[in-house]
Amino acid sequence: MDLGTFVSQFISGLSVAMLIFLVASGLTLIYGVLNVLNFAHGSFYLLGTYFAFQLMQLIPNFWLGLVAGVFGAGVVGMIIEVLFLRRIYGRPDEGAFQLLMTYAFILVLDDAVKFIWGPEYKTISKPPIFSGSVTIGPVVVPAYNIFIILVGLVVVLFAWYLLNRTESGKKVRASSIDRQMLSLLGANVPLIMTVVFGIATAMGGLAGVLAAPLRTVTPGAGIEVIIDSLIVVVIGGFGNFWGALLGALIIGEVLSFGILWWAELATVLTFIVMIVVLIWKPEGLLSTKSAGGK
């Protein structure tokens, strides 16, 4: 394989990985801090897209749409956490309640989107500045894909700083280890949990808006991204932020080079990787108790 093909396929894999990571990071953050496996996380990806679409109907500006999508998904996430999820924390069958409630929200939010915005496909255009491509020798990379990769890296750096270098980050990490102790030390644990849920769902909304110019904006899109995100979280380790990044990179590149070399079975390869990890290290590659993944 020539270098141009390798670089081209590697960058494709990186672009795929970053969008999966943006969804999976929120999913794993919620699990790490709240101990909730939020099956409805893809619905916040969907909501982010439609909030952005709605705002862009009024003011056709991608960046304002991005803000609306991120903010809207975060606010709806916090409302759901306060009004619904909080009621099931600590119940004897919390796991079963989580499953039922978050699955119910997939259906409710999906139908709400269809009811409000209709079933037909919608369009969100790329910001004009990223509409072209960058060509380096034989390698062509769409400028928008480079932008997505950069946003993913910024999120990684921001999350590292927030979790490891700030007082709030320390509280978030502490709440993932021992909520009761943190509460006894005077921290407002319910508020921390609500804010973390809101940040995580806002990240889902961010992924939704960023992906919209490349994908079909339609009800049901949230369900399509949650499967890959779950695979990534399983590979990296449930609740581990850095594990989500590693898992996304592995899946993105395995899929990308699998398509090149073994196209017939490319989609199966991601599941094979997951099975190998589950056998070799069932807790995930980077599993620790801390959401910060110390």
Next chain:
Amino acid sequence: MKKSFLVAVLIVAWLTPLTTVFSAETIKIGALYTMTGRGGQYGKDSEVAIKMALDEVHEKGLPGDRKLEVIITDDKNPQYAVSVAKRYISEDKVKFLFGIISSAIGLAVTEVSKEQKVILVGTDHAATDLTANKFQKYYFRSANNTFQSMMAGAMYLKDEVKNWKKIAYIGPDYAYGRDQWMEVKWGLDKLGVKYEVVGEYWPKLYEPDYTSYVTAIMKAAPDVLIVGFWGGDTVSFIKQAKPYKLFEKMIYFHVDAGGNYEAMAALADEMPQGLILSARHHNNWPDTPENKAYVQKFFKAAGRYPSYAASGAYVGIHMIAEAIRKVGNANDTEALVKAMEGMKIQCPEDPPGFTSYIDPATHQIVQVQAIGTTVKNDTLPPAKYMLGNWKVYPAEKLWPISEYVEYLTKAKGK
């Protein structure tokens, strides 16, 4: 006495019209459509088209002033759809099963139809099997199957596309995608076209990210990329492939569902020019009063132009009504089957001088297939490109082709 007689007359007079209303039989049709998720648009559009067709049928009237009533349920998956179909028959006493978008569900529900001897009119799913190797006498289809599109496509490649040899294929990794690839290759072989396959790519249905597929296809560098996507997958692929300049380096050829109006509406000005596409119904072809009236009527009812799925549902209801008119009732299933076999049915997609008909041997509707290329045209917004430069393939050259049915039966079994 006189007074009580008068009261009795008045009561009888009051009850008479009611009796007439209640004696008019309501014929129930049990429909299954995908109403949620990405396929929900097709279910919703079919629902609008059913309502349009019912209004027309009732305006014209049915024998004995009968009325049609359509019950619609979200079909979800094959197992669930089978249970709903059985419930429709046993509890709702439907006389017909109807609809279905997914071929997997169509293949499951046709078994119920066969076992219970209830007519199933398939309006959307396109797996050729249902009117070929999996044929059963109670199944009818009111829209083209994938073979009809792909055979027309093979003819187009042979006659209209010059200087090509290398082909690659990308399509969803399930029966619908696999069948199209098999059918276009069969068609090319049958026409004696020489070609070289340089790549096959099988993303899952509803794959959100095609970036790595695009770069792999660019590396394979086919002259023609044959595409078998359905629904929103077409939109995602085109959006993601465009910045790589894929459409400038190879011919994009997508003739079963690539020309679906909803994809052109979603892509708007991002749709590249010159792509070779087709669909089972076009909103701008044929340019007949019938097609225009159908499209505008749908727009008036839904506030948007129809997706391809609506036409199959619209035609399917008219097929049922016509069969009931011929037989005089909906209770004699065997007579209804006979009435539908060979039935001529005017469809919005029929060009002047042609009327679609049901092939008596396979129960497949036989229609022309028009293939076009994308050209600027904003007469049906929000689409900014529509198909033009049409090439039309005669219906009888596309179906039935017994040689292919035999080939399919050998390849897949009965």
